[in-house]
Amino acid sequence: MENTIKVQPLRYTENSMLWSKLFIPTLRENPAEAEVVSHQLLLRGGYIRQLGAGIYSYLFLAQRSLLKITAIVRQEMDAIGAQEMLLPALNPAEIWQESGRWDIMGDNMFRLRDRFGRDLCLGMTHEEVMTSIARGELRSYKQLPQIWYQIQTKFRDELRPKSGLLRVRQFIMKDSYSFDIDAAGLDVSYDKHYEAYCKTFDRCGLQYSVVEAHSGAMGGSQSHEFMVASDAGEDYVVRCPGCKYAANLEKAGSRATPPLAADPEGDFSPEPFHTPGQKTIDDLSKFTGLPESSQMKSLVLIADGKPVLALVRGDHSLSETKFSSAIQAIEFRPAHPEEIRDLFGAEAGSLGPVGVKNMRVIADEALQGRRNMIAGANKDDYHLRHVTPGEDFEPEYFDLRAVAAGDACLVCGTALELIKCVEIGHIFKLGYRYSETMGLRVLNEAGEEVKVIMGSYGIGVERILSAAIELYHDKDGMALPPAIAPFDVVVTPVNYSDAAQRTAAEEIYEDCRKVDLDVLLDDRDERPGVKFKDADLIGIPWRITVGKKLAQGQVEVVDRRTKKSEDVAKEYAAAFVAAQIAK
RNA sequence: CGGGCCGUGGCGCAGCCUGGCUAGCGCGCUUGCUUGGGGUGCAAGAGGUCCCGGGUUCAAAUCCCGGCGGCCCGACCA
Numbered sequence: 001m002e003n004t005i006k007v008q009p010l011r012y013t014e015n016s017m018l019w020s021k022l023f024i025p026t027l028r029e030n031p032a033e034a035e036v037v038s039h040q041l042l043l044r045g046g047y048i049r050q051l052g053a054g055i056y057s058y059l060f061l062a063q064r065s066l067l068k069i070t071a072i073v074r075q076e077m078d079a080i081g082a083q084e085m086l087l088p089a090l091n092p093a094e095i096w097q098e099s100g101r102w103d104i105m106g107d108n109m110f111r112l113r114d115r116f117g118r119d120l121c122l123g124m125t126h127e128e129v130m131t132s133i134a135r136g137e138l139r140s141y142k143q144l145p146q147i148w149y150q151i152q153t154k155f156r157d158e159l160r161p162k163s164g165l166l167r168v169r170q171f172i173m174k175d176s177y178s179f180d181i182d183a184a185g186l187d188v189s190y191d192k193h194y195e196a197y198c199k200t201f202d203r204c205g206l207q208y209s210v211v212e213a214h215s216g217a218m219g220g221s222q223s224h225e226f227m228v229a230s231d232a233g234e235d236y237v238v239r240c241p242g243c244k245y246a247a248n249l250e251k252a253g254s255r256a257t258p259p260l261a262a263d264p265e266g267d268f269s270p271e272p273f274h275t276p277g278q279k280t281i282d283d284l285s286k287f288t289g290l291p292e293s294s295q296m297k298s299l300v301l302i303a304d305g306k307p308v309l310a311l312v313r314g315d316h317s318l319s320e321t322k323f324s325s326a327i328q329a330i331e332f333r334p335a336h337p338e339e340i341r342d343l344f345g346a347e348a349g350s351l352g353p354v355g356v357k358n359m360r361v362i363a364d365e366a367l368q369g370r371r372n373m374i375a376g377a378n379k380d381d382y383h384l385r386h387v388t389p390g391e392d393f394e395p396e397y398f399d400l401r402a403v404a405a406g407d408a409c410l411v412c413g414t415a416l417e418l419i420k421c422v423e424i425g426h427i428f429k430l431g432y433r434y435s436e437t438m439g440l441r442v443l444n445e446a447g448e449e450v451k452v453i454m455g456s457y458g459i460g461v462e463r464i465l466s467a468a469i470e471l472y473h474d475k476d477g478m479a480l481p482p483a484i485a486p487f488d489v490v491v492t493p494v495n496y497s498d499a500a501q502r503t504a505a506e507e508i509y510e511d512c513r514k515v516d517l518d519v520l521l522d523d524r525d526e527r528p529g530v531k532f533k534d535a536d537l538i539g540i541p542w543r544i545t546v547g548k549k550l551a552q553g554q555v556e557v558v559d560r561r562t563k564k565s566e567d568v569a570k571e572y573a574a575a576f577v578a579a580q581i582a583k
Numbered sequence: 584c585g586g587g588c589c590g591u592g593g594c595g596c597a598g599c600c601u602g603g604c605u606a607g608c609g610c611g612c613u614u615g616c617u618u619g620g621g622g623u624g625c626a627a628g629a630g631g632u633c634c635c636g637g638g639u640u641c642a643a644a645u646c647c648c649g650g651c652g653g654c655c656c657g658a659c660c661a
Contacts, residue, residue, distance in 0.1 A: 028622070032654080298661075299660080318660080334661090376661085495620085527618075527623060529619095530623095533621065536621090
């Protein structure tokens with residue numbers, strides 16, 4: 001056994017990393033289709049090529065980077081006792097039908113049929129498969145807890161793939177699943193993941209924040225997302241500059257802002273008035289001279305096939321997520337204009353809660369205690385004044401309002417910020433949803449059959465790379481963190497036809513390999529400018545430039561991020577870089 | 584699904600409106616020389632189903648119809 005192969009090597013130090021022999025197709029110009037920076041640089045840097053909408057090939061550099069990322073992920077997962085598996089991406093319909101998600105996933109799921117006409121799908125996530133394994137094998141509380149994970153390709157037929165690798169139809173995900181005997185056990189598994197994720201993202205060199213996330217309509221109790229601030233992102237995070245509060249916009253709460261004007265006092269009854277052509281809140285506000293906060297916004301949604309009237313204050317917006325958890329809906333959508341006409345006998349611009357009987361009426365908490373407001377009259381071109389919740393109609397109250405920037409923090413009252421983010425990880429207490437629908441039970445200490453409680457946890461591998469580029473780039477290209485850059489260091493002889501420089505560069509290259517650096521030798525017969533530009537573009541953290549100073553036995557070590565250069569004796573260049581990276 | 588834009592050598596584009604020489608430019612690529620500290624310069628080359636199909640026409644990259652593909656915006660905001 002002289003060749004011991006480590007299961008998960010972190011460094012990939014191959015023998016002959018000569019630029020002239022490698023496939024690194026850099027581009028001078030930005031391909032027209034790329035709009036976000038990470039997409040542009042991944043294409044220009046020769047990391048990726050597009051095959052179709054939301055489908056990318058990962059070339060040599062991207063693959064190296066992704067291997068480094070997954071190596072870190074593996075180490076941190078292994079460190080919490082998680083066991084790596086690999087489940088099939090091709091799934092039979094049955095398990096998805098059992099959990100009920102065959103229908104719920106809708107058009108986001110890639111579906112196919114085999115030669116016998118059986119339904120199959122490509123896995124978007126693996127709760128079903130994991131649960132089906134667990135239920136076949138786990139029998140006793142003594143086998144718990146278990147944490148199982150995989151790093152695998154997921155398929156999602158996105159409505160609109162976009163932004164390079166940020167939203168795609170096929171991507172690599174680390175997904176793990178925990179199985180525990182009780183809620184306290186789940187807490188432990190959850191916290192382990194929380195820690196492991198922090199370590200993983202720290203090691204990947206990302207700046208990120210952990211935010212409270214929406215835990216779904218399915219009874220999940222807790223959820224956090226790991227977010228990297230970026231304009232290329234699609235999620236909004238609410239953050240308080242005053243305290244540590246941070247949450248996904250979907251979930252975030254804030255103190256009710258006071259209405260912009262006091263409600264009229266008095267015991268009035270609703271009274272219709274003519275509002276020709278006044279359809280929007282803004283229209284009405286101008287028409288009546290009253291602020292938007294004096295109105296009730298009436299939204300009609302069809303939830304699990306039934307209409308629901310949701311009311312928020314005129315200047316507030318409905319949070320879809322809060323709505324769906326409030327009414328425990330599996331699926332919902334805004335009502336079509338014809339449905340609104342059928343239900344209310346009026347157009348969307350003139351709807352209100354008074355006299356509505358045939359559906360659930362829910363209202364945001366900010367309407368509780370208000371008096372004599374304005375609402376639609378359910379008659380085209382008419383509205384009602386003097387509408388008082390609790391008297392003129394009886395709603396169920398929930399927190400339904402989406403937080404807006406500037407709202408007061410629930411915790412400390414400071415004005416909240418809204419930040420655009422890329423989601424790189426998500427941890428989630430699932431509860432009993434899958435063990436219940438799919439029958440995963442074990443015997444407890446008392447010999448009773450109990451459901452297993454589950455958690456699920458995901459990391460978007462390509463998103464780590466994309467987010468890092470979004471975070472760390474300049475006009476010359478990427479400036480990747482060393483841990484995830486495809487190489488640690490590039491050795492660049494300025495003039496490759498100069499025999500002394502050439503020899504020295506080769507020596508330094510060997511030195512680097514000896515100290516276990518992931519090194520690339522730019523042995524191309526190119527002008528120095530070309531080599532510098534390319535090295536900067538593909539984002540290698542360190543460059544050792546072998547040039548004129550070689551006459552004095554010196555080479556330059558350049559930091560990609562700061563562009564600062566330091567003269568180092570030729571013999572110490574490799575050690576110097578290794579020391580910098582170790583820092 | 585709604586709206587907008589686009590499809591011409593590997594990449595970025597012009598040509599299309601107003602149909603007509605051999606389809607052009609820059610970059611990249613090949614060969615030779617040159618240069619050698621931030622995408623050197625010169626010269627000679629290679630490389631094209633103008634997305635696909637149909638139609639109009641003496642003639643289509645160009646006009647018309649139909650497809651396919653890609654990008655962006657929106658899809659609760661009443």
